[in-house]
Amino acid sequence: MRKLWGIAVMIIFTLSLAGGVSASSFGGWIGVPGFITLGKTTIELRDVSLDDGSLMMVLSNGSSSSTLILKPGQNLTFGRTTLTYLRLLVNSESLVLLKVNFSYVFPGQNITFGDYRISLLSIGSSGAKLRVSKGNQSKDFTSSDFTFKNVHVRVSAYPKVFDGYLKRGGNVSAYGYTLTFSNATVENTTGGLVETVIFTYKNDTYPVEVGKEADVGVFHVKVEDLAGVDYAKVVVNFIGASVDVERVPDMTFTLSPGQTQKVGPYVLKYEDYFEGATVSLRNPCGKVLSSARLSTASVSTLLYYGGVAVGLESVTTDGTATFFALVDEARIPRVDKVANLLISVSSEGGKQYAPMTVSVRVKNTGTVDLSNVSLKFVPAGDVELISKGSWLLSKIKPDEEKTLQVELLPHRSGNLTLGHVEAKAVAPFELACGGYTVLNFRSNDLRVNVEPSRVSYGLRVESSNRTLIYRPLVVNITVTNTGDVSVPANLTVSLPQGVAVEPNGVFSSAGNLMIAPLSLLPGENATLSLRVIPYMEGTKELDFRVETPLGVVNSSALSLHVATPPTSPKNETPVTVTETTTAPCNGTATVTETHTTTHTETKTETKTKTSVTTSISPVPYTPVSSKVLWSVLGFVLGVLVIITFAWYQARKG
Numbered sequence: 001m002r003k004l005w006g007i008a009v010m011i012i013f014t015l016s017l018a019g020g021v022s023a024s025s026f027g028g029w030i031g032v033p034g035f036i037t038l039g040k041t042t043i044e045l046r047d048v049s050l051d052d053g054s055l056m057m058v059l060s061n062g063s064s065s066s067t068l069i070l071k072p073g074q075n076l077t078f079g080r081t082t083l084t085y086l087r088l089l090v091n092s093e094s095l096v097l098l099k100v101n102f103s104y105v106f107p108g109q110n111i112t113f114g115d116y117r118i119s120l121l122s123i124g125s126s127g128a129k130l131r132v133s134k135g136n137q138s139k140d141f142t143s144s145d146f147t148f149k150n151v152h153v154r155v156s157a158y159p160k161v162f163d164g165y166l167k168r169g170g171n172v173s174a175y176g177y178t179l180t181f182s183n184a185t186v187e188n189t190t191g192g193l194v195e196t197v198i199f200t201y202k203n204d205t206y207p208v209e210v211g212k213e214a215d216v217g218v219f220h221v222k223v224e225d226l227a228g229v230d231y232a233k234v235v236v237n238f239i240g241a242s243v244d245v246e247r248v249p250d251m252t253f254t255l256s257p258g259q260t261q262k263v264g265p266y267v268l269k270y271e272d273y274f275e276g277a278t279v280s281l282r283n284p285c286g287k288v289l290s291s292a293r294l295s296t297a298s299v300s301t302l303l304y305y306g307g308v309a310v311g312l313e314s315v316t317t318d319g320t321a322t323f324f325a326l327v328d329e330a331r332i333p334r335v336d337k338v339a340n341l342l343i344s345v346s347s348e349g350g351k352q353y354a355p356m357t358v359s360v361r362v363k364n365t366g367t368v369d370l371s372n373v374s375l376k377f378v379p380a381g382d383v384e385l386i387s388k389g390s391w392l393l394s395k396i397k398p399d400e401e402k403t404l405q406v407e408l409l410p411h412r413s414g415n416l417t418l419g420h421v422e423a424k425a426v427a428p429f430e431l432a433c434g435g436y437t438v439l440n441f442r443s444n445d446l447r448v449n450v451e452p453s454r455v456s457y458g459l460r461v462e463s464s465n466r467t468l469i470y471r472p473l474v475v476n477i478t479v480t481n482t483g484d485v486s487v488p489a490n491l492t493v494s495l496p497q498g499v500a501v502e503p504n505g506v507f508s509s510a511g512n513l514m515i516a517p518l519s520l521l522p523g524e525n526a527t528l529s530l531r532v533i534p535y536m537e538g539t540k541e542l543d544f545r546v547e548t549p550l551g552v553v554n555s556s557a558l559s560l561h562v563a564t565p566p567t568s569p570k571n572e573t574p575v576t577v578t579e580t581t582t583a584p585c586n587g588t589a590t591v592t593e594t595h596t597t598t599h600t601e602t603k604t605e606t607k608t609k610t611s612v613t614t615s616i617s618p619v620p621y622t623p624v625s626s627k628v629l630w631s632v633l634g635f636v637l638g639v640l641v642i643i644t645f646a647w648y649q650a651r652k653g
Contacts, residue, residue, distance in 0.1 A: 028247025053299035089302035104240030128157035307331030339427035343443035498536025
């Protein structure tokens with residue numbers, strides 16, 4: 001009897017746990033139009049009235065819908081949900097401040113408040129896992145208290161709703177869901193007694209053996225003991241989560257009249273306070289983009305521009321005001337949202353070392369004009385640009401399209417990336433100080449299949465391989481393009497020491513190398529000639545090479561034997577050289593001097609030739625008048641010397 005009284009007391013205590021289960025909630029600003037989704041129930045916030053601030057809502061549960069009107073301060077209850085309408089801020093965009101109380105959230109269910117979506121992924125004894133999403137951004141959380149962007153979420157999951165003895169026929173209830181202990185059995189098996197407690201949930205039965213646990217509908221039941229068949233000691237958890245969501249402003253700040261605050265990409269200025277706070281949103285250069293007079297009334301004006309909403313929270317008697325701001329990054333003006341240049345490069349492919357045409361398609365897919373558009377093709381490695389690769393377009397209007405072309409020469413074969421196009425353009429932008437900004441664009445990478453080419457050149461050298469020193473020798477070199485593509489090539493001749501080349505305007509020199517450029521179509525040939533002059537005897541090796549970007553594709557050599565012609569002493573004969581010299585003076589006189597020398601001049605015909613050479617050289621000459629003057633002076637000086645000597649002798653004697 002004492003045990004039964006103890007069980008009864010435990011039942012009274014544990015039943016009180018179910019009454020302590022709390023519901024979920026939401027509080028914060030939501031844009032109109034907008035939606036609230038609670039499981040299968042949807043609340044559409046359709047419109048607001050500028051006269052009295054009335055909010056029109058459409059309530060639906062999948063099978064039926066109804067239109068409702070609420071004024072600020074009123075609330076609406078439907079099922080386990082209560083919605084309270086607190087305040088309205090209106091302008092080109094409208095915000096309503098709501099408080100919503102609703103039931104537990106179950107695994108697999110979603111709740112939505114405006115542009116935020118919360119999904120309960122799983123739940124268990126260790127807690128709940130939730131996913132919070134906004135737009136294309138999402139994050140999973142397992143903690144009971146977290147913040148995502150400007151929503152603060154607190155979670156209480158898997159609450160215990162019963163712990164104790166439950167009498168047969170007794171119920172455990174939580175938020176309209178009921179679990180009933182309907183029966184118990186004791187079965188004698190070969191393994192011993194098997195005690196089973198049978199529960200009923202929504203007319204379905206669920207047997208659970210003593211010592212085991214199982215999910216029964218929205219409940220998780222653990223059976224710990226069975227007293228007879230009338231009392232079962234059980235622990236019951238509710239498979240749901242209490243989710244409290246608060247949408248907090250992105251910014252809350254206090255200003256005095258005249259002060260400014262940066263909000264997103266804008267600058268908010270608190271202009272003055274007179275029957276409300278006059279504020280403006282400006283671009284970074286101070287240009288006013290939007291302004292409004294705000295108040296703390298239940299129906300007030302909202303300051304809104306390009307993704308930023310500002311409201312007045314409170315104001316003191318001296319005009320100091322506290323503002324809040326909601327920033328929607330997705331709606332902030334960005335020039336790339338309205339200005340875009342789509343650049344596509346394409347080609348049907350080509351052949352290695354063969355010119356190929358590439359099409360460059362340019363289209364303005366934005367909504368504003370683009371001006372001063374400069375484009376440049378940037379070739380990849382081993383790709384040569386052989387045509388104009390840059391363009392300047394004065395203007396491209398929205399939806400206007402232009403097609404340009406560029407010629408490339410690929411130096412490799414295979415599936416290659418040949419390059420891309422880069423562009424710059426000027427576009428109007430409201431947040432730029434000058435009203436315009438410069439944008440950069442890029443095309444796709446041009447990737448095509450380039451077939452390999454056969455690069456081949458024939459080389460033939462024709463010349464005598466013997467000559468005499470100082471005797472010129474003509475060497476003919478014939479080059480034939482035996483490949484299937486025209487490739488830039490050079491004919492290079494390497495000269496040994498003791499061999500000179502007569503310039504001919506075809507070859508250029510670089511040290512001991514003579515280089516001639518070649519440009520031959522497949523099947524074409526060219527013959528080039530060199531006039532070489534050996535000035536040292538011996539065997540001289542001349543090397544010939546045909547070089548392309550791939551390297552040396554053919555080579556040849558010529559061994560030249562240079563000899564000195566034979567000479568003989570009997571071939572020496574005297575040669576008379578006559579030199580005639582003419583020297584200009586006050587008069588004109590010609591003095592001729594003749595002398596004879598002997599030398600031998602050797603010719604390849606081994607003949608001796610006598611030559612007379614006449615040359616002019618100066619010879620000293622004095623005119624007659626000068627000779628007479630110098631004779632008189634000599635006579636006078638002689639007389640003076642004799643007189644002086646006679647006087648000296650007289651004095652001495």
